[in-house]
Amino acid sequence: MTHSSSRRRLGRRAALVGGLAVAATALTAPAHAAPSVSDVTLDGPSSVEVGAPVTVTVAATGAVDLYAYDLAVSYDPDLVELVADSAVMPDGGFSDVADDGAGTVAVAHTRLGTSPGLEGDVTLATLTFTAVADGDAPFAVPAATLVGADAATASLTDAASATTTVTAVTTAPPTDDPTDGATSAPPTGDGTTAPGTDDASDSPSTSAGSGSLASTGASVAWFAGAALLAVVVGAGILWARRRAVASR
Known part of the structure; x- marks a missing residue:
């Protein structure tokens, strides 16, 4: 996807979020204060092996009148890849997720109609990546826009970040299989094999010219x-x- 098409899609998404918020304004009670959150967090595993999933969660605490939001999640495309259709958003409303393949996932969500804005602690998005190479994989929320039920907005920058260490797959060294059957004893000083190492009995055999016969x-x-x-x-x-x- 080119940068120009990404900008157009982000523009359409922002217009969608803003339009829905404006439409909701006519259906709601008197204007509220601008939407706000106490904090935004980004959580992910501290380490994984190459080939393993990496699930990161963007959450907000203390949300007030969060009718819609638009945020970006950055990642290192050399170390991880977004799993298609893996995004999980809040129930109710409309959501859109777009990955530019170059290290940015754009996430948008809005409530619909007269639905109230989200309040309290809210999981904004859960994204699953696949680790493709070893290294320190950074994730961040460089920007986010919050929209209230009366179309008031609030912007956040450098809202959250986290790092997942991707390690190479460790392979256990091969082990020797135990030998089958009897083992051979080391040869004696005269080059012969020590007795007791063969399957045949070590007792002396009886010949026709010896013993009682x-x-x-x-x-x-x-x-x-x-x-x-x-x-x-x-x-x-x-x-x-x-x-x-x-x-x-």
Whole structure:
């Protein structure tokens, strides 16, 4: 939006507010004193991360005969952006919000017909922005015009300000996943792996040539040899007896 179109729109809004206030004058009781407020405040979060919403609220305390108002909210377009259709205004009446995209949001509100002006503590506008870059994001109400039910006006300058610190998104460092299965023990001095690190049992395996089976094999061989020796001896004795008989 160009500056000239922004000025035209602001002019139409001011004319609207003033026109409605003047029209209301003919319908109201005798003239009142000029509208006034005790104070204007602008509140927002002290800090947010990039990508988070930033909601700022412009409020007035001690308002008297506040039939209409027109104010500006300034911001840093490099750090925040206005969320479209996010503005919240007082119930009842007519409101208009225009963002020039260059750092100014113009807000206007007016009561209608014979409605009384706002009194006491009033939330004038709530705007929501999105944080787009890190830094100190300033917000301010550089100017405001108050309009009473009898079209009397009061102007305010540098009415309120606040700052929101926008920080970069913090990312947690990645963590190592726990290892699956058994872990390997460090090698021993001779380059072999220490026992107990593999899934297989560390108990010694039984081989065919060791243990009780080996002893059993040796015993069987000994008995077989003794039996063969007995057969040979017996055969010799038998042969000797036959020779003795034959010699008789």
